[in-house]
Amino acid sequence: MVQSASAIDLYMLVFGGALALALLVAGVVGFLFLYQKRVSEQELVVREMQLGLQQQVVYRTLDAVEDERKRVARDLHDEIGAALSAMRLLVTQLAQHTPPTPEAANLTTRFKDVIDNTIDSIRRISNDLLPQGLEELGLTYALEGLCEAAMALSDVDIELRVDTEPALSNRRGLLVYRLVQELLNNALKHAAASEIKLSLHHEAQQVRLHYADNGQGFDFEQAYQRRSFGLKNIETRAQMLEGTVAFDTQPAQGLRVTLSIPLTA
Structure with missing residues (x-):
């Protein structure tokens, strides 16, 4: 009877020890799992913060570039353009006294021809830097001018359709203008497109902006x-x-x- 009780006590001791060990192992595993999850969440937060900082740097850089473009465009128009116009007037007056x-x-x-050509070049460069009429007349007017300039420089037919003037701020309208400008430049320089819609x-x-051309196309995955x-x-x-863009090309x-x-x- 004493031996039976001792055996039961031994079994209980072994069982209790095994159970305690199992609970300890489970606790350690659970702690490691939660710790790893917390570390992963913190790493994700850090990556998101880093990405956010990178995006802020990119956005501020682009804003700074646009501000500098505006300054240079206005200086070209107001100072260089005015000086050339005065020079043309002086040449005309000189001819009257010669x-x-x-x-x-x-x-x-x-x-006069040289001065006129230089004035035209200044206007073209100024318009590339600061879209003519964007702030005063709206995005549609600026896009029409962009398309006309592209057709004048190359053998391409561009069809532009706008139902109503988009309700966008000047800054967002400028971003759309630059995006379309990038698409047109790529189409003329690399795609050899003859038709653009x-x-x-x-x-x-x-x-919603839709763009389509009949150019060479490319492998999007490789290009990306x-x-x-x-x-x-x-x-x-x-x-x-804060929008989305989708590419479809082959x-x-x-x-x-x-x-x-x-x-x-």
């Missing part, structure tokens, strides 16, 4: 993995607009881009 010889008339005409219209609480500068510019500007099948911009951002 003996009317064929050589003098020829030189005067050549001087652009449309801008409202859908519920958003503005190579960190194509043009694609990243478009993507970054879409993020600054080699020899052109490029289609859809940009959705929320009006409530």
